[in-house]
Amino acid sequence: MIVSTTGLAWIPWAVWSLPVIGGLLAPILAKMGDRIRDWGSVTFALISALLATSMLSWALSGQTVHDQVGWFMGLKAGVLADPLAVLVSNVVAWVSFFIMVYSVGYMHGDPGIVRYWFFMNFFIGNMQLIVLSDNLFQLFFGWEGVGLCSYALIGHWYTDEEDKWVGSPDHYVWGLPQAYSPSHAGMKAFIMTRAGDVAMLAGIFLIFVYARTLTFTDLSSNITWARAMHSSGLLLPAFLLLLGGAIGKSAQFPLHEWLPDAMAGPTSVSALIHAATMVKAGVFLIARLAPIAAALSLLFPELEVFFLTVAAIGGFTAFLAASQALVSVELKKVLAYSTVSQIGYMFLALGASGLWALGGGITGAMFHLLSHAMFKAGLFLVAGFIIHAVESRFMTDMGGLRKHMPQSFLMFLILALSLAGLPPLSGFWSKDLIISVSLGPGGVLGLILMFSGVITALLTAAYSLRMVGLTFLGKPSRNVEHLEEEHVLREAPLTIRVPYWALALGTIAVGLAGPLMENSIAAFTEGYIHFLGVGANILEVSPSWLPLTSSLSAVIIGLLVAYPFYASFSRTTLPFSRGISGALQRFLWNRWFVNALYYKIFVIPWPTIIRLTDKYVEKMVFDNINTVMYLAATGISRMGISFDTRGVDGVVNAVPEGGSSSSNVVRKANTGSARTYIYSIVIGLLSLVVLVTAIYLWVI
């Protein structure tokens, strides 16, 4: 049911525009004092979050608010607050709000604080714009907006001081350094996600040419466009191209390599990118398209390939990234790989949604989006505090921190166990739902997809515990011992601690209410599918014992395997072992060589290509054409002078170059001839007009 009460429609507009306005006001707030600047910026995020909460009542009663205004070219700008949008909007708003509160303490004294607040609020606003847009064009505004914010915030410390880099300084793959500066990492994120956006744009163009609209409700209510695209064989390509955008933003294989390096930004930014904004955008986009695509796939079965691709990418990426998290030595990078992996779960669920369980798949993805947002934001916030406290991003410089910061340890442990998927925390329920949905009605495909989820669950449990162990347990590292002597290790201040307390309690609360939560999200999903899906009637999956037992045992095995290695044993460094396990470790440590391969293919050749093009085409061909024209224009006699004074080389090199001085003789000659030339042109011009007039009169 669509509510057309215009009295309420301002709320979704305000939810996305308030943070944008807050961002724009940051420079003005900064003039009014530090406290107003900081808390003022937080207030905009808070009001936006409160307004988002007020939309929950619509979703709970199955209503949808859809409001449009004229924009340009017959396109309309609009907001669509359906259950899906309201759910995601609330997750984004509240997680962002806690991160903003944390930032007040965390970014205190940063010289770029005004820029920081501007882009943080702008980030939130653009993400809300993505979530609440009713059409793909406006969504793309927010889509590129979050890209811009990620670029600016990852590169926040743009002066590139060594301690702000990401990666190990002595780590080389094929001679290529694996440590990157903040400004490099920001650029990498922006360009790599843009590669996906190029595909997405092409998809938007294809759909627009056939549908003449980009509004989701129009696309689902009248599917003539899909018929036409189907008959010209473009329906599946268009959806796959749109998927490209989601893959880029959500850092899925093969566009996943930007996210680990995005850790160069402030930790609060990482938390925002991973938990609330940016990477969730791709998941949201697919969830938006899923009901339409699923309904269409009943008519045009080729669209099953779309869902299969989503599931395959998700399943593979989940495993790929989890395996890399196992060997990472940087605390934030473990979390980054983990995000890529967890987003992979969501893709897996969304893929399954179109294959066999529309409601269950979307519910699983959204539930996991919610629980991941909470535990990942919380983990980042604790990690940010620890990195700040020990003055190092490497876990080898941590260890034994538990006794100094017991509260942070407890919260970190809870959040990490939620990530690991231990019942009854929220991560368990959502992951379990995804794994059972991915099995579907069984069969080889279902088993493969489920297996990828189960093996990832095992790895996730292992790296989560490893991360907790290396950071808080075991023997203190030399760095920590040193800090202990100086008595500088203490518990976090309140503005920093409260946000992650809130998120950890959230993950417990959602976990305790797990099945209930699942049902209410399922109700949201149902309302949403009902609203957008074109009466799709897709088989839902009945619960089975296989997914639950296998995922639970995977978690327990993972925890048990990791425990003796990382939690109870003392350890100092992380040496590479020898033999096959060493080779495997190296393979994972080198990010499966994918990152290095990308640099080899897409970065390293360019300097040569551009240098050769510049030298052999631009300089050798075109500049010489210029020279020939010049010589012809200034006359044979001038050419003689030029030859005499500068020789044959002089002619070849007689390319005017910026700032370089050339022979005075030539210059003098030019000046004179140029003036003459201009006068003759002016006279020529006048005579031309006379001539044309004469011809004209004669013709008539």
Next chain:
Amino acid sequence: MFLLASVFIPIIIALVLFATGTKDKALASWGGTGAALASFALLLASSIFSGILSYGKRISLEEYGWWPLGRAGFVLDGLTLPFALTISLLSLAVSVYSLRYMEHRFEEMGVNSWGLYYGLLLFYYAGMLGAVLSTNIIEFYIFFEVMLIPSYLLIAEYGYGDRQRIALMYFIWTHVGALVMLAGLLYVALSSGSFHYSDLLSLVAGMSPTAQFFAALAITLGFLVKMAAFGLHVWLPYAHAEAPTPVSALLSPAMIGIGGFGIIRYVEELLPRGFSPIAFWLALWATITMIYAGIVALAQDDIKRLLAYSSISQMGYMMMGISSNTAMGIAGSVYLYISHGLSKAILFMIAGILIMQFHGLRSIPAFGGLAKRMPLTATLALLGFLGIMGVPPTVGFISEFLVFLGAYTSALSGGIVGGLVLAGVALIATLLTWAYALTTVKRLFFGRYKEVHGEAHDPGATVLLPMFALAFVSLLLGVYPFLIDRFLEWLGMGL
């Protein structure tokens, strides 16, 4: 009278400045800026009073008898409005910006010729404005050449490096291009029996398709020299790099795009049957231009040369939209003229700030970490580059979106596989634009500040204000692109 005055007030003031030969900075700059402001205000008044700003089918037409060539005058319609307003706004911004910049340049050169400089600038402006607004093809040609001569002199007198030689090459290339274009136009005019544009619109029907094709070919080629399409571009990097920076900020954003205007007005609108056989090849040429100039831009160390190649690449985008021959593609090209104009003017002004601060230093590798010392300059540079990259909410996004939408539309509706491939390749090539834009921002503004150049700081208000004004317009039109609707209404095509 509004339009007539908006073109001739700058010319009259320019003549006064020439005649007095004033060395008085205040007089010349007030006169110059005042004339540009008056002209801009008149244009705005004309577009408001005629109602074009609210409905694109209206026009503002002023015509006078011009014996024996029929009638001539000025017209503001859905097509000329965006061009005229952009030219006027940019010239106004440039004349304010010149106050500080030319002071620096005159000191450096040890001359004082405020009157001559502002006079030439006004003449140049009047040439561009007149060319866009003209209703008679001979009038068009005269204005087209009028914009060439003052810009030639500005480069030759106040430019850098081997400026006379570069100015001459600039003159020869674009003049030859203009003559080829004139040949085409005269052929159309003489075989149809009128020089008047709107008369010709109905009279060209009498021309055979072959004749139309050859005329269209000549006119297109002529304009492509102005646009510096691949192969015809050699003059541009030198001219734009060595011109005094405020002039670069008009040459590149305002002037070369008039070539695109010419193709839309005198080929696509006037000779549609002659244009259609060219369209695909123009799209191919556009793609090559886009990619080639993007690659060569990456090779540049001189900031102004980099911006110059970037302009060539942007003209590739404009050609792409034009070649689509669809309402949206052409609207995209028109919008690209606006977005490129605003963004590239800002960027050239950034280059000018660097030249002023660092005594003529333009080599990108010599800079680094400037953002810390010049935060406002860095912000403006980022906004400018975002416009070139086509990132919302700058107006660059709207234009890029429409250009490619047009390209896809024409390829899909015509079932042209080659066109679809070109559109795809060109879309991927936008990554090149991103690459040179982002690496340049990084090289100039990020990293460690290089102390060797002494103190750097943001420039004063007369420099920053015009730049912020342009950035504001860019964001405004990016969020609310109403001019698109005026253009589409003028074309008589809704969506």
